[in-house]
Amino acid sequence: MTEHIIYSVEGESDELKAAVIGAQATFKFFWRELSWESRRIIKSLDMAAVKMSFAVDDNDPQGPSFENMWVSDIEFDGQSISGVLMNEPRWVTSLKASDAVSLPLAALNDWMYVRDGRVYGGFTVDALREGMSADARDEHDRAWGLDFGEPGTIEVVPAAEGQAPWLLSRNLDSAADRQTLATLEHAEHPMALNMREKVEEGLQEHPHVIRDYDPDGWLLLHREVLAGNYSVVHALLRHGADPLALNAYGQTSVSLASEAGWPRITRLLEGHETDDQVPDKTGGFALWPIGFALVALALGWLYYLVVYPLRSAWAGHSVEVARPWDFVGAIMLLGYGLVSCTGPWYFRWRMRTPQCGGARLLDLLTMLGGFLLAVLLHDQVQRYVIGR
Known part of the structure; x- marks a missing residue:
């Protein structure tokens, strides 16, 4: 979606070609709006459509190679845009208005949606409007019955009530444009x-x-x-x-x-960012004190399982080594404590590992490693005690 392959119609100006690049770069905002529109019981948009470049199937050397036409009822799968043709074609003889069509994303020429009569998107439309005289532009807008805003500026998302509109230049080529786009990319719908x-x-x-x-x-x-x-x-x-x-x-x-x-x-x-604004229904308290308490308890347990029998053996006393499952429990408790103390780092790595059933691969590897470590530690302690 970040590569721009422009299908040009003969005679298109550089302004229109630049407008197509702007439309392709911001199409994701159009699709985000449509993803929420599909969930609304009461629809919010007056209209939503994309303009696509269709290859002309006529061998007439005088005709264009592509014809740009509007498509509604949009579906998008990351690769192709599908919908229903709104225009009656002039050059593409194999299609007619209301036909179902599907084209690769690279064929996108423009997008536009309308809310409360206000137009969002419409990059190529803006390029055409800016080249009109004031009278012609007024006539154009009256014919559409829509508010396209000031020529030379584009809105891609509605501003919150009482907030100034997010205005972009059509070519998206200024530092202010880049800053606005970065802000919108990080903002929630x-x-x-x-x-x-x-x-x-x-x-x-x-x-x-x-x-x-x-x-x-x-x-x-x-x-x-x-x-x-x-x-x-x-x-x-x-x-x-x-x-x-x-x-x-x-x-x-x-x-x-x-x-x-x-x-x-x-x-x-990738595990590099968390969302602190997601509602927490637990009432909320820090986990690290519990983690430190678990670590302290686990270390005390391991002292009893390892150091105490070793010291007794050194002193020549008879001693019995605890069962392997006691070692497993102590190591697992130590692991839970360490994860609770350093949770953000562990979970960042955890989310980057595949899921195996209901668990993450890192969880399974950690538990397996802890189990093997506990069994090995038990065997070494028992071997030393028996050897003494």
């Missing part, structure tokens, strides 16, 4: 914030949705990563979703987030 508790409740009541693939071979985690829904992704991970599971295209959620252009989600999936 308002519905994601409002539905946090419902998402948590839904995952608790229906845990199968975390691990079950849909008919297209995608996990819910893949869908939410593609849409850039950070808090939903975070909730899925907390409930055991596997960031290294593959979708139908062989992509992990980590690679999908990187390709889609959601850096904050990429860091979350």
